[in-house]
Amino acid sequence: MTQGDHAGQGALADPAAYDVIADRTDAYFNRTRAIVEHFGDRKVTYAIFLRRPVISAPRLMVDWFRAVAAKQGVDIDCTIMFPEGTWVGAGEPLAYVTGSFAWLATLETLALQQLGPACVAAHNAYQMAMALPHVRFMAMEARHCAGFDMQDQMAYAASVGSRAAQKEGALGFVGGANDATAHYFGTGKGLGTMPHALVGYAGSTLRAAEMFHEVYPQMDLAVLVDYFGREVTDALEVCRHFPELAATGRIGVRLDTHGGRFLEGLDPQSSYAVLERHSPGSIRRYRSDKELSYLVGTGVSAAAIWRMREVLDEAGFPHVRIIASSGFSVEKCLSMADAHAPVDVIGTGSFIPDRWSETYATADIVAYDGTPRVKVGREFLLRRNGG
Structure with a gap:
């Protein structure tokens, strides 16, 4: 098998196999291994x-290090300094990894890929959950990821950040x-509602809801209501068609209005009026144009969520839940919290880091054969016991 064949296997290749590791690591690390083996390993x-x-x-x-150690018959000790789900300060060593220089040199690239992005995404998920502690979140990262390896990493990260927030009382x-x-x-x-494609196929939001309920009668009915631009009209039509489900809290209306228009019946002036009725302070506290757009702009704004809650309650459907999606980043969640937006569930993949440069993990050797040594300026990485 050629080098190109190894690379072409992608996620199907064994990530602990030596040829795969060599193909995917930086070339200068492979050269380092050859030099160290020539002059003597340490x-x-x-x-x-x-x-x-x-x-x-x-x-x-850590799991990958263990898999490599088992498959290659090498001794790798990975000491985690901060347990999963705990806060790590900037520059604090998260892990110390000890073993053969020849081996660890070739593992650095792949190890860092599996740590940095997950830690930042976990931090984002934690912040989202803490901003809206009474809201349930659903991780929708898959369609925004570059393949399954990234998807798996981001889902894991969301679960870690979420559990950290749950320990502090968040859902x-x-x-x-x-x-x-x-x-x-x-x-x-997996969880989910229905895609826009199904609504288009059905020809109406109500018909899509009927089809869904006929095939999955035991599942709660979560209806996507923005396809035809009639979020309010179509949400009420579905609720009136399924009054028992609505009365027992088994209907959720999902708002996914895109940023090119307002929710049905809203415009800038009426959006301001909605928040004046329910959360006037938020309009007076916003700090940027982006925050203002989250409050009263197009798409799924705080005003849109409040308006949907108003019409559902006025029509006699107080138990119908509101599900929101569309760009719910940490910043948007904070704005929703400030506006006390009555959202029950948020579907989001926006815990994926926006600035990928922030995800770069770094590794430096801090000891050779037990003797502390690190490049100038990185002395803060040395173990406090000198090891």
């Missing part, structure tokens, strides 16, 4: 850290969008 200790505060999410990296992330990553959230199956 036992080294690496310190691994990030330059920004994060939530510790090291499990994928957090209760599931993911597909079966493959459901286990991270303690569920057997």
Whole structure:
């Protein structure tokens, strides 16, 4: 098999196989291994850290080290300094990894890939859940990821950040969008409502709801209501068609209005009026144009959520839940919290880091054969006991 064949296997290749590791690591690390083997191997200790505060999410990296150690018959000791789900300060060593220099040199690239992004995404998920502690979140990262490896990493990260928030009383992330990553959230199956494509296929929002309920009668009915631009009209039509489901809290209306228009019946002036009725302080506290757009702008704004709650309650459907999606980042969640938006569930993949440069984990050797040594300026990475 050629080098190109190895690379072409992608996620199907064994990530602990030596040829796969060699293909995917930086060339200068492979050359380092050859030099070290020529002049004599040494036992080294690496310190691994990030330059920004994060939530510790090291499990994928640790599992990979263990798989490599088992498959290659090498001794790798990975000591995690901050347990999974705990806060890690900027520059604090998250892990110390000790073993053969020849081996660890070739593992650095792949190890860092599995740590940095997960820690930052976990931090984002934690912040989202803490901003809206009474809201249930659903992880919808899959369609925004570059393949399953990234999807698996991001779902894991969301679960870690969520559990950290749940320890502080938040509801957090209760599931993911597909079966493959459901286990991270303690569920057997993926969660979800219905896609816009099904509504288009059915020809009307009500017909899509009827089709869904006929095939899945035991499931709660979560209806996507923005396809025809009649969020209010179609939500009420579905509720009136299924009054028993609405009365027992088994209907949810999902708002996914895109940023090119307002929710049915809203415009800038009426959006301001909605928030004046329910959360006047939020309009006076916004700090940027982006925050203002989250409150009264197009798409799924705080005003849109409040307006949907108004019309549902006025029509006699107080138990119908509101599900929101569309760009719910940390910042948008904070704005929703400030406006006390009455949202029950949020579907989001926006815990994926926006600035990928923030996810870069770094590794430096801090000891050779037990003797502390690190490049100038990184002395803070040395173990306090001198090891």
